Amino acid sequence: MSQDSSTAPIERATPEDLRERAALDRSTKLPVLFFLTSGLVWLLISCVLGLLASIKLHTPGFLDIGLLSGINWGRLQPAYFNALVYGWCFQAAMAVGLWMMARLCRQPLKNPLTLVVAGHFWNLGVTIGVLQILTGGQAPGDLLEFGRTAWLMLFASFALIVVWQVLMFASRPKGADYVTQLYIIGACFWFPWLFLTANVFTSPQTASGLHAAMTSAWYANGVLFLFLVPMAVGTATYLIPKIVGRPLHSYPLAIAGFWSLALFGGWTGLQKLIGGPLPTWMPAVSSAAQVLLLIPVLCVAANHFMTVRDRHDLVQTSPTLRFIFAGAVFYVISHVVAAFLALSPGLTQYTAAWDGLRFMLVYSYFSMTMFGAIYFILPRLTGCEWLSPGMIRVHFWANIYGGSPIGVFLIIGGIFQGNAMNVWSNGFGALTDMLHGAYIGATLGWVFVLAANLVFFFHFILIALRLGRRSERATLLTSAADHGPASVMITKGAEA
Amino acid sequence: MSLKSLLFGLLATFAAPWLVLVVRPYSGMAHLAPVAYDEEAGDETKGFFPPTRSADQARGQLIYFQQGCVQCHTQVIRPQYLGGDGDEFKRNWGEAQDALAPKRTRQTAPYDYLGDSFAAIGERRNGPDLANAGFRFSTRQAFLEHLYNPQARYDWSSCPSQRHLFSKRTIQGQPSNLAIKTTGKHAPNEGEEIVPSTEALDLVDYLLALKRNAPLPISLGGAKPTPAAPAAPAPALAAPVK
Numbered sequence: 195m196s197q198d199s200s201t202a203p204i205e206r207a208t209p210e211d212l213r214e215r216a217a218l219d220r221s222t223k224l225p226v227l228f229f230l231t232s233g234l235v236w237l238l239i240s241c242v243l244g245l246l247a248s249i250k251l252h253t254p255g256f257l258d259i260g261l262l263s264g265i266n267w268g269r270l271q272p273a274y275f276n277a278l279v280y281g282w283c284f285q286a287a288m289a290v291g292l293w294m295m296a297r298l299c300r301q302p303l304k305n306p307l308t309l310v311v312a313g314h315f316w317n318l319g320v321t322i323g324v325l326q327i328l329t330g331g332q333a334p335g336d337l338l339e340f341g342r343t344a345w346l347m348l349f350a351s352f353a354l355i356v357v358w359q360v361l362m363f364a365s366r367p368k369g370a371d372y373v374t375q376l377y378i379i380g381a382c383f384w385f386p387w388l389f390l391t392a393n394v395f396t397s398p399q400t401a402s403g404l405h406a407a408m409t410s411a412w413y414a415n416g417v418l419f420l421f422l423v424p425m426a427v428g429t430a431t432y433l434i435p436k437i438v439g440r441p442l443h444s445y446p447l448a449i450a451g452f453w454s455l456a457l458f459g460g461w462t463g464l465q466k467l468i469g470g471p472l473p474t475w476m477p478a479v480s481s482a483a484q485v486l487l488l489i490p491v492l493c494v495a496a497n498h499f500m501t502v503r504d505r506h507d508l509v510q511t512s513p514t515l516r517f518i519f520a521g522a523v524f525y526v527i528s529h530v531v532a533a534f535l536a537l538s539p540g541l542t543q544y545t546a547a548w549d550g551l552r553f554m555l556v557y558s559y560f561s562m563t564m565f566g567a568i569y570f571i572l573p574r575l576t577g578c579e580w581l582s583p584g585m586i587r588v589h590f591w592a593n594i595y596g597g598s599p600i601g602v603f604l605i606i607g608g609i610f611q612g613n614a615m616n617v618w619s620n621g622f623g624a625l626t627d628m629l630h631g632a633y634i635g636a637t638l639g640w641v642f643v644l645a646a647n648l649v650f651f652f653h654f655i656l657i658a659l660r661l662g663r664r665s666e667r668a669t670l671l672t673s674a675a676d677h678g679p680a681s682v683m684i685t686k687g688a689e690a
Numbered sequence: 691m692s693l694k695s696l697l698f699g700l701l702a703t704f705a706a707p708w709l710v711l712v713v714r715p716y717s718g719m720a721h722l723a724p725v726a727y728d729e730e731a732g733d734e735t736k737g738f739f740p741p742t743r744s745a746d747q748a749r750g751q752l753i754y755f756q757q758g759c760v761q762c763h764t765q766v767i768r769p770q771y772l773g774g775d776g777d778e779f780k781r782n783w784g785e786a787q788d789a790l791a792p793k794r795t796r797q798t799a800p801y802d803y804l805g806d807s808f809a810a811i812g813e814r815r816n817g818p819d820l821a822n823a824g825f826r827f828s829t830r831q832a833f834l835e836h837l838y839n840p841q842a843r844y845d846w847s848s849c850p851s852q853r854h855l856f857s858k859r860t861i862q863g864q865p866s867n868l869a870i871k872t873t874g875k876h877a878p879n880e881g882e883e884i885v886p887s888t889e890a891l892d893l894v895d896y897l898l899a900l901k902r903n904a905p906l907p908i909s910l911g912g913a914k915p916t917p918a919a920p921a922a923p924a925p926a927l928a929a930p931v932k
Contacts, residue, residue: 618780
């Protein structure tokens with residue numbers, strides 16, 4: 195990899211470059227806006243479902259009336275989490291991934307309409323799946339609760355996305371190489387493989403019960419650590435140098451981060467079943483791999499931190515960097531927690547701590563990173579700027595004060611839960627009482643998260659409808675007096 | 691990096707865990723078949739291990755998944771070294787409690803899920819483990835009543851009511867012998883009765899059969915039974931500790 199390849203996304207833009215980027219953005223605009231808009235609708239839906247699920251944990255009688263009585267926690271929990279992961283996270287990842295890939299490969303997106311059609315199928319699949327869960331037809335398996343019909347649609351549309359990404363990558367000009375492409379191609383490689391494996395080995399015709407449960411544990415961990423994590427890392431690695439206005443601190447370190455993820459990621463997942471009736475070495479290997487996943491985290495986090503170095507003041511001003519920075523904090527924390535849970539099955543297995551971890555990973559890390567990316571991308575697609583720094587600030591702080599505690603409450607609550615469950619004289623009433631506080635805290639958090647995302651959605655729609663500010667200058671969070679070199683990068687200049 | 695070498699690298703790193711953790715174990719697990727107890731080797735039990743599941747029970751398991759019971763209940767007894775010091779067993783989760791069987795305690799074995807299309811190991815323990823729930827509720831009616839109104843036993847119970855699997859109807863002629871007794875907000879009015887749907891009955895068939903205490907045949911490494919210790923009287927159902 196040549197030296198200049200590492201600087202590919204941040205080289206000082208000439209007018210031709212800007213024109214080229216504008217053309218690339220025009221080509222991706224339609225599918226990217228489609229995936230982002232429908233993804234955000236799913237985000238709102240999953241926030242409502244998540245809030246309801248959270249309420250049911252401390253007040254099971256809530257909405258236990260008439261026809262709604264069947265929609266209890268056993269349905270709401272998977273409905274919320276699947277809607278969040280497949281409805282919002284995947285669509286955000288596809289949108290941001292397509293946009294970055296076109297930019298990095300300098301390939302305009304061909305036939306964008308096909309991808310919009312694929313997107314409709316994706317949404318149809320998620321809708322069918324979520325409705326099935328809510329009406330009492332969930333399928334067994336972690337993150338596999340959608341039924342067969344839904345999977346078929348999801349797979350067909352994801353396959354199209356993969357083909358488009360690979361085609362762009364394969365036809366990129368010489369030298370247009372950057373580590374983010376590896377993350378995107380990696381995620382597009384791992385997910386279909388995980389997905390097909392899970393579906394083949396859990397389909398009633400072939401499945402053997404214990405093996406199916408094992409495969410689903412492996413799959414669910416894979417979706418998080420081999421799809422969502424690489425997409426978010428790739429996004430941050432693309433955007434941070436752009437905003438700070440300097441190349442990545444170390445390109446080899448970035449490559450090492452990618453390949454260590456590839457090396458260890460596939461081995462994780464079975465730690466969930468420690469103590470179950472499978473050969474002991476299998477969960478043990480997964481636990482070890484989950485701990486080893488701290489290596490890529492170290493590579494990536496150190497690299498990003500060193501890239502920003504003395505410009506951490508930009509976290510104050512740039513909305514994108516602020517969200518990505520907050521995400522990065524949870525990137526590290528959630529991987530440490532994942533390693534801890536893998537090592538403490540006697541304490542934390544089958545407790546709320548696992549839900550806390552997944553929330554942290556999917557929301558506090560992945561989603562925050564994607565919000566950051568949307569703040570960057572949307573003005574470039576629509577040609578107008580975010581209207582209100584105030585709304586951005588509300589979106590940020592409500593997520594920090596509301597969203598982050600949800601994960602923390604559930605993790606700490608789960609540790610107490612596990613500890614108490616290990617004393618046999620504690621009945622489940624005592625356990626329920628003990629978690630009451632944590633669950634109420636989580637509900638409060640959900641209220642904030644829902645409010646934050648409503649504000650964000652409103653803001654997003656205004657910009658998507660091109661009702662934003664017409665300006666050369668990006669919307670920043672503090673007064674625009676002095677932004678150093680960064681403002682050069684954030685300013686769209688001739689791009690508009 | 692060229693697409694080819696990238697794909698090669700991904701293939702090499704990912705195929706290994708895929709083969710080792712997923713594909714290879716499949717061949718071992720898919721071919722498990724029920725094992726006959728062998729009296730000559732010293733087995734005291736007759737028939738096959740594990741007991742097979744009826745069609746009703748299999749449908750019941752499907753409903754158990756569909757209704758999301760699996761989100762709150764596990765069905766796996768972990769070894770003693772996990773979960774306190776054998777506290778899972780002290781909770782009666784791993785124990786046989788009927789007066790007939792001598793008290794046997796064991797952790798879950800791969801054979802316990804034989805014949806299931808998906809092992810209901812479960813996601814979390816918001817509620818008690820159900821691997822041996824069949825011992826704790828001995829009658830169909832008791833299970834049905836729990837499903838209809840879990841708060842009748844413990845008012846703090848967060849086990850959700852499955853009222854949608856029952857119907858309330860006016861009694862015509864003889865009351866149904868399946869009608870359940872219940873009190874509280876959703877109790878039947880005068881002249882009405884509450885009857886379970888076939889789904890509820892299948893689900894209960896499945897729950898009643900959750901008794902994973904059949905001794906491991908000696909050929910599978912089960913322990914030889916100790917010579918006739920008189921069967922201890924069955925412990926009373928664990929007192930409703932809160």
